Amino acid sequence: MLLASIHKDHNNINRLLQLLTEKLSAIRAEKDVNYSLIRDVVVYLQEHAEKYHHPKEDLIYHYYIEHYVDAERVAALDDDHQALAELTADFALTIEMVLMDAVIPLDVFADKLNGFVMTQRAHLELEETSVLPVIERAMTTGDWDILQARWDEDDHDPLFGENVSAKFKELAAFI
Structure with a gap:
């Protein structure tokens, strides 16, 4: 369940990055752009990705580092998450x-x-192609059960969840 929720988050973040790419094209074409939508994407990434998504990944990554060998690539993701937050x-x-x-x-x-x-996309690509598949192959059902028991956060997504937060109504309607 944790891994599935991470993949789902990544798909949702990719949708937002696609929206930003479209806005970037409009800006470069000197067309009118709703900058509030860009802000809303950034706010969502700050509030959801940094406070719920990355900690969920970090829980998995730290567990993997503690229990499995050849984890250097995974260990570097802590620094990546900090750099993304900055x-x-x-x-x-x-x-x-x-x-x-x-x-x-x-x-x-x-x-x-x-x-x-580009930085956000590169990070997602690294996780999806190089990190998560390795973890998924290595970890057992027991490992995932332990991690699920440790994850006590509510996975309510204020943009892509059932109840969209008032502050993301415009963005939700747009996407």
């Missing part, structure tokens, strides 16, 4: 500045948005 916070400040009408050249914003999307 990147997301930095980009959140940038989008807030844009929404407050600060003067940020369009090409600078586009480059920051592109870097944000």
Whole structure:
């Protein structure tokens, strides 16, 4: 169940990254863009991915590191998650500045948005192709039962769940 929820989260995050890519194309084509939607994606990543998704992955990764050999690639993901949190916070400040009408050249914003999307995608790709398949093959049903028992968080998703949070209504309607 934990692994399935991680894959589901990754699919949802990829949908949001696709939306950001579409917004990036519109920005580069000098079309009107709803920057509030970009902010909402970033807020969702800060509030859901960093507080629920990454801790869930970290639970699995730390367990794997403790119980299995050849875990160097998995161990590096802690640093990746910290770097993603910092990147997301930095980009959140940038989008807030844009929404407050600060003067940020369009090409600078586009480059920051592109870097944000590319870094997020690279991280998801690493996990989906290089890390999670190795963990899935190595760990036993007993391992997953132990991890599930340790995961006591509610998996309520404020955007993709049954009850969409008021702050994500516009984004949910858009996607």
